[in-house]
Amino acid sequence: xxxxxxxxxxGRSLKGKIKTEAKYKGVSPGNLNIKVSYESxxxxxxxxxxxxxxxxxxxxxxxxxLLSSETGLGLFQKGNNKTRTFRxxxxxxxNTEFKLMVSSSEIILRNLSLVVAIWDQDTDSRDDYMxxxxxxxxxxxxxxxxxxxxxx
Numbered sequence: 001x002x003x004x005x006x007x008x009x010x011g012r013s014l015k016g017k018i019k020t021e022a023k024y025k026g027v028s029p030g031n032l033n034i035k036v037s038y039e040s041x042x043x044x045x046x047x048x049x050x051x052x053x054x055x056x057x058x059x060x061x062x063x064x065x066l067l068s069s070e071t072g073l074g075l076f077q078k079g080n081n082k083t084r085t086f087r088x089x090x091x092x093x094x095n096t097e098f099k100l101m102v103s104s105s106e107i108i109l110r111n112l113s114l115v116v117a118i119w120d121q122d123t124d125s126r127d128d129y130m131x132x133x134x135x136x137x138x139x140x141x142x143x144x145x146x147x148x149x150x151x152x
Contacts, residue, residue, distance in 0.1 A: 001066070001075045001076065001077055001078070001100065001101060001102060002075070002076050002077075002078050003068070003071070003073050003074070003075050003076075004073060004074060004076060005073055005074070006063070006065065006074045027053065028053065029052065029053050029130065029131035030050060030051050030052035030053050030090075030118075030130075030131050031050065031051055032047065032048070032049075032050040032062075032094075032116065032118070032131075032133070033047070033048030033049050033050070034046065034047055034048065034116065034133075035048070036114065036135075036140075038104070038140065038141075041101060041102065041103050041104075042099050042100070042101055042102075043066075043099075043100040043101075043102055043107075043114070043137075044097060044098070044099055044100075045064050045097070045098045045100065045114065045116070046096070046097045046098075047062055047064070047083065047094035047095070047096050047097075047098075047116065048093065048094065048095060049091070049092070049093040049094070049095075050062075050091065050092050050093075050094060050118065051090065051091050052090045052091070052092075052118060052130055052131060053090070053130075053131070054090055054120070054130055056088060056090060057088050058088070058089075058090065058120040058128075058130065059085050059086065059087050059088065059089070059120055059121040059122075060085070060086050060089065060090070060092050060118050060119065060120055060121075060130055061082055061083050061084065061085040061086065061118070061119055061121055062082060062083045062094050062096070062116055062117065062118050062119075063081060063082045063115075063116075063117045063118075063119060064081055064082065064098045064100075064114075064115070064116050065077075065081055065100075065115050066100060066102060066112045066113065066114060066115070066137075067112065067113045067114075067115050067134065068110050068111075068112060069110070069111040069112070069113065070110055070111065074115070075100075075102070075112070077098065077099065077100045077101065080098055080099060081098065083096045084096075085121045107137045107138065107140070108138055111136070111138055112137050112138075113134050113135060113136045113137060114134070114135045114137055115132065115133070115134050116132060116133050117129065117131075117132035118130040118131045118132055
């Protein structure tokens with residue numbers, strides 16, 4: 001795992017462009033099928049189909065990483081931390097599995113959270129945040145898979 005700053009998130013957050021729940025004013029940013037499991041030092045995150053709010057011209061991709069509450073930096077699995085980009089598609093089927101190698105003691109000691117962030121890829125400027133979910137892992141059942149929907 002590589003610990004680093006995630007520049008799109010930090011830049012957009014500092015400018016107040018990443019919406020919080022209150023800024024959505026009761027309108028859902030969409031939903032995402034997600035499955036999370038932990039076994040033998042490996043957190044497996046599987047992203048499925050999503051339905052996103054936004055403009056039909058948006059080009060979404062998902063970024064998956066762990067966030068350290070002690071440093072504010074992201075922990076990225078090298079070579080396996082984002083999906084492909086879906087051109088002009090608000091209903092992408094990400095169909096991607098991520099394997100994050102992290103010990104249960106590191107999850108607890110560093111108070112790690114799982115972050116799945118959906119971004120709109122832009123060619124002329126910073127990518128735009130579309131939606132995301134952050135789940136604290138400290139109390140996560142380190143056992144069989146949890147299946148759910150994010151964003152709602």
